[in-house]
Amino acid sequence: MKVLVPVKRVIDYNVKVRVKADGTGVDLANVKMSMNPFDEIAVEAAIRLREAGAATEVVVVSIGVKQAQETLRTALAMGADRAILIQAADDVHQDIEPLAVAKLLKAVVEAEAPGLVICGKQAIDNDMNATGQMLAALLGWSQGTFASELAIEGDTALVTREVDGGMQTIKVKMPTIVTVDLRMNEPRYASLPNIMKAKKKPLEEKTAADYGVDVAPRLTVVKTTEPAGRKAGVKVGSVDELIAKLKDEAGVL
Amino acid sequence: MDFGLTDEQRMIVETTRAFVEAELYPHEAEVERSGHLRPELIREIQGKAIEAGLYAANMPEEVGGAGLDTLSWLLYERELGRANYALHWTCVARPSNILLAGTAEQREKYLFPCIRGEKWDCLAMTEPGAGSDLRGMTASARQEGDDWVLNGTKHFISHADLADFAIVFMASGEEETPRGRKKLITAFFVDKGTPGFSIREGYRNVSHRGYTNSVLEFDNCRLPASQLLGEPHKGFEVANTWLGATRLQVAATCLGRADRALQHAISYAAERRQFGQQIGKFQGVSFKLADMATELRAAELLTWAAAWKFDQGSVTEADMSMAKLKASEVLAMVADEAIQIHGGMGLMDDLPLERIWRDARVERIWEGTSEIQRHIISRELLRAVGG
Numbered sequence: 001m002k003v004l005v006p007v008k009r010v011i012d013y014n015v016k017v018r019v020k021a022d023g024t025g026v027d028l029a030n031v032k033m034s035m036n037p038f039d040e041i042a043v044e045a046a047i048r049l050r051e052a053g054a055a056t057e058v059v060v061v062s063i064g065v066k067q068a069q070e071t072l073r074t075a076l077a078m079g080a081d082r083a084i085l086i087q088a089a090d091d092v093h094q095d096i097e098p099l100a101v102a103k104l105l106k107a108v109v110e111a112e113a114p115g116l117v118i119c120g121k122q123a124i125d126n127d128m129n130a131t132g133q134m135l136a137a138l139l140g141w142s143q144g145t146f147a148s149e150l151a152i153e154g155d156t157a158l159v160t161r162e163v164d165g166g167m168q169t170i171k172v173k174m175p176t177i178v179t180v181d182l183r184m185n186e187p188r189y190a191s192l193p194n195i196m197k198a199k200k201k202p203l204e205e206k207t208a209a210d211y212g213v214d215v216a217p218r219l220t221v222v223k224t225t226e227p228a229g230r231k232a233g234v235k236v237g238s239v240d241e242l243i244a245k246l247k248d249e250a251g252v253l
Numbered sequence: 254m255d256f257g258l259t260d261e262q263r264m265i266v267e268t269t270r271a272f273v274e275a276e277l278y279p280h281e282a283e284v285e286r287s288g289h290l291r292p293e294l295i296r297e298i299q300g301k302a303i304e305a306g307l308y309a310a311n312m313p314e315e316v317g318g319a320g321l322d323t324l325s326w327l328l329y330e331r332e333l334g335r336a337n338y339a340l341h342w343t344c345v346a347r348p349s350n351i352l353l354a355g356t357a358e359q360r361e362k363y364l365f366p367c368i369r370g371e372k373w374d375c376l377a378m379t380e381p382g383a384g385s386d387l388r389g390m391t392a393s394a395r396q397e398g399d400d401w402v403l404n405g406t407k408h409f410i411s412h413a414d415l416a417d418f419a420i421v422f423m424a425s426g427e428e429e430t431p432r433g434r435k436k437l438i439t440a441f442f443v444d445k446g447t448p449g450f451s452i453r454e455g456y457r458n459v460s461h462r463g464y465t466n467s468v469l470e471f472d473n474c475r476l477p478a479s480q481l482l483g484e485p486h487k488g489f490e491v492a493n494t495w496l497g498a499t500r501l502q503v504a505a506t507c508l509g510r511a512d513r514a515l516q517h518a519i520s521y522a523a524e525r526r527q528f529g530q531q532i533g534k535f536q537g538v539s540f541k542l543a544d545m546a547t548e549l550r551a552a553e554l555l556t557w558a559a560a561w562k563f564d565q566g567s568v569t570e571a572d573m574s575m576a577k578l579k580a581s582e583v584l585a586m587v588a589d590e591a592i593q594i595h596g597g598m599g600l601m602d603d604l605p606l607e608r609i610w611r612d613a614r615v616e617r618i619w620e621g622t623s624e625i626q627r628h629i630i631s632r633e634l635l636r637a638v639g640g
Contacts, residue, residue, distance in 0.1 A: 034267075073260045074267070189272055191306030192319040192329075195264045 001115035001152075003046040003055045005080065006105055007039040007062050009071040010125040019224050020093075026125070026224065028092045035071045038120025040078075041180045044187040045150060046118050047079040054152045055116070057081050061108055063101050065089050069203060076198035077190035083201065084108060088208035088215045095126060100208075100215040102134035107211040109139060114175065116157070121146050121179040132179035142172035148183040256557075262325050269307060269332035276301055277336035277344070284337050284463040285608055290344075298344035299370050309368040311347040311497075316360070317368045323498060324560040327505040334506025335513045338612060339463030343415065348374050350497040351420060354483055355442075363418060363442060375416035377407040377469050385625050387422075388436050388489075392471060394423035396485075399478050401425075401441065403449070403471040413452050413467035418444045421469070422488045438488035442480045449474030460615035462608070498563050500573045503620045504556045504580035507613075508549065511584040514591040514609045515545050521595055538594055545587045552576070552583040571633040574626040581616035582623065588613045 011017060012032040020027045035043075049055040060075040061084040062068040072083035086104055088096050096104075109117065122129035136143035144150075144159030148167070151158040152174070161168045162181045190198075208215045236242045246253045258266070276298055284290055302308040311326055312318025321329065333341040348367035352374060355364060366372035383390040392405025403423055413419060425439035443450050455466035483491035519542060522533030532538045556576040562568040588610040592599030599606045617623045634640075 070260060070263065074264060077264050077268075189268045189305040189307075190264055191304070192265060192268065192310050192321070193306045193314075195261050195268065195306075196314075196320065198264070199261060 001055050002057045002059060002112060003049060004105075004109060004112060004114035004117045005039070005042050005046045005058060005060045005075070006101070006117070006119050006131070007043065007060050007071055007075050008036040008120070008123045008125075009033050009062060009064055009068040010036045010123050013037055013124055019226050023224050024221060025093055025095075033067070033070075035074055036120050036123045036125075038122060038124070038180060038182070040120075040187040041182065041184050042118040042120050043075050043078050043080060044185045045178075045180055046116075047188075048185065049116075049150075049152065050079075050081075059084065059112060059114065061086065061105070063088050063096055063104050063208070065092050065094075067092070069205075072203055073198055074190060076201045076203070077195040078188060079194060081201065083203040084206060085203060086206045086208060086211070094217075096208075096215050097217055097219055098128050098130035098134055099218070100213060101131050102138055103213045104208060104211055104215075105131070105135050106138045107213065109135075116152070116175060117141075117177045118150075119177065119179045121181050132177050136177040139177075141175055141177055143177040143179070144170055144172050145179045146181045147178050148181050150178055150180075150184070258328070262328055265321070265325055266328050266332060268305065269329050270335075272302070272305055272307055272345075273332055273336045273341070277340045280340060281337045281605065282602075284339055285602065288462045290339050290463050295344050298340070299346075302345040303370055307345050308370055309346060309348055311350065312368055313353070316353070316364060323501070323563040324557055327498075327501055327556060327560045330502050330505035331509040331512075334509030337463060337608070338461040338506075339465075342412070342464070343373070346370070346373060347502075349376055349420065351376070351440075351482070351492060351495040354491050354495040358479070359442060359482070366417075372417040373412060373415050375410055375413045375419050377410045377413070377419045377421045379409045380406060381408050385622055388438070390422065390424050390436065390438070392421075392423050394425045394439050394441065396425075397475075401439075401476045401478065401481070403441065403443070403474040403476065405471050407469040407471075408455060409466050410455070410469050411464065411466050413469060414454070414465050416445070418442055419450075419469060420482060421471075422492070423471075425486050425488075428486075437486035439485050440482040440488035440491050441476055442482055443471075443474065443476065447474055447476070458615070460612045498560070498568075498573060500577035500620055500626075501556060501559055501563070503616060504552070504559075504576040507580040507584040507616050508553055508556060510609050510612065511545075511549050511552070511580075511587040514584075514588050514606055515542075515549060517604065517606060518542060518545065518587075518591040518594045532594070541590050541594060545590055548583045549587060552580040555579050569633060571630045574621070574629040577620065578623055578626040578630070581613070584609075584616055585613045 011026065011028060012034040015032055018027045043060060046055060046058040050058055058080040059082045060072055060080040062072050063086045066087055069085050072085055076083055119132040132145060133143060144157065144161060146162045147159045148162050149160035155174045157172050157174055157176050159170050159172060159178055161170065236245060280294060306319060310319035310321060310329055314320030333345055352364040352367060367374050378387055380390050380392055392407060394401050394403050421441050421443050422438050423441065424436045426437040427434050428437055449472045451470045453468040455468050522538050522542060523531055525532045559568055559572040559576045562572055592606050592610055595606060598604065
């Protein structure tokens with residue numbers, strides 16, 4: 001079984017995000033970019049399936065600017081077998097919207113015929129949490145979202161989902177789309193020998209036009225602002241005073 | 254010229270940095286405060302380093318290393334250099350390249366176990382009376398039949414207490430040269446436990462807590478000829494051929510530590526407020542940051558350029574000395590200024606700055622003092638014009 005893992009190049013989670021002066025978005029010029037952490041978990045999950053014999057090949061795909069090939073190389077260095085880059089933008093500030101990404105991924109799925117697609121549950125840049133679900137809808141496939149565990153049993157997959165108030169395990173028919181949550185695994189380091197080997201792994205370059213998908217934005221960003229600064233706290237003199245404030249001022253007791 | 258990193262180099266940096274931050278930083282406080290590396294901790298981190306392919310990555314691929322070019326190796330060294338020295342040196346060891354000079358049997362006995370993390374090596378040259386003047390060593394080796402008999406004392410021998418064997422350089426005779434009499438040096442492998450070879454606890458020192466140095470005593474320590482490393486009387490030739498770019502390794506680790514200090518200083522200057530504004534808004538602080546960053550970039554460029562030339566086969570002794578000199582001196586300056594920017598807080602051991610400042614001191618001394626580096630650089634300048 002082939003596993004397809006879409007990976008997104010996003011602003012590194014350690015970077016202190018700054019809003020562009022004109023408020024149209026986050027400043028990405030000369031900022032460290034990395035693989036979306038949830039996608040890293042998805043790559044790790046796919047590699048583990050292959051190591052366990054449940055998958056035969058792990059193909060990673062990234063949609064965005066040309067520099068996304070760095071993200072793909074990282075996935076190859078972690079252990080993915082092959083990569084596809086779909087260039088869909090020239091400007092690093094142009095985000096490709098989930099529906100366009102899902103349409104492109106549908107075309108890739110039709111060409112590659114994977115038995116399983118593993119995505120991150122969302123990208124940490126705009127937190128849309130939509131691509132996996134849209135892809136499932138476009139393909140008419142089953143889906144298991146917010147997965148913290150995944151087991152393949154013949155032509156079904158057991159997906160443990162992190163839902164409000166606990167865990168839910170569902171059985172879905174393969175082929176399926178699984179979107180992974182934080183607790184699925186701890187992604188490995190790309191080992192030094194594998195980094196050196198990644199150079200020799202195939203990376204195919206395509207464009208959005210090759211798939212006939214229009215990636216023009218449908219959404220308009222009205223405004224981007226930094227979160228309001230936190231107000232200074234107060235020191236209370238006693239437990240009684242704390243309780244009184246929680247009751248009367250905060251209204252939480 | 255291309256000053257960009259390749260994809261591989263970028264990933265080497267990312268993996269090594271992630272490892273250093275996740276696996277080494279959390280144990281720094283323990284090592285700094287206890288001055289000791291617990292054997293269980295060593296094993297735990299070592300196992301992870303081996304799994305990540307970071308262990309012994311300085312070695313060529315055919316013997317189980319990562320097979321990196323010099324620049325890639327130094328980028329890895331810079332990332333490791335951010336962390337406590339004892340932690341990275343012991344748990345993510347880079348066995349001495351001189352082990353590659355051994356015979357097939359010696360490789361089996363010493364090189365491969367070091368690469369697999371089963372043994373540690375140490376290198377013994379320095380003596381109480383022979384520091385910068387290495388050839389002035391008096392510890393000796395004399396031939397008796399097929400055997401060699403070693404006598405004398407070595408000190409400042411790093412990691413000797415942990416090591417399973419030492420690579421020891423001994424004076425084995427003298428020869429006449431046009432510039433006077435010169436000592437001949439021979440290198441040996443000496444296993445711990447060899448009769449006549451003992452190791453004593455060395456000195457406590459200001460830099461690198463958790464790091465140890467020892468005194469090695471040789472008292473009629475008898476070795477078979479199979480323990481010779483290289484040809485008799487060719488010890489320095491073996492060292493010069495095989496040791497590799499150790500000065501650049503020191504330079505690269507200095508760069509990592511200096512960058513860590515600089516990043517702390519930048520963050521603090523942006524966060525700390527005094528007199529109603531961020532202290533980074535005061536020129537007294539902001540200009541310091543500018544100088545620290547500029548000096549650090551200069552040291553980096555010297556180091557990377559020397560590394561690149563090393564692989565081209567065009568590096569000179571002065572190139573490597575300049576990099577080591579500049580990087581170790583920039584580290585001292587950056588560490589000192591980072592503390593100044595932090596004020597009193599910079600001296601507290603809650604932050605890594607006081608230790609970076611302490612650790613910086615040895616870097617201008619070991620692997621050739623700053624004065625020896627300047628001597629090498631100026632000699633190369635003057636010799637070119639007959640000086």
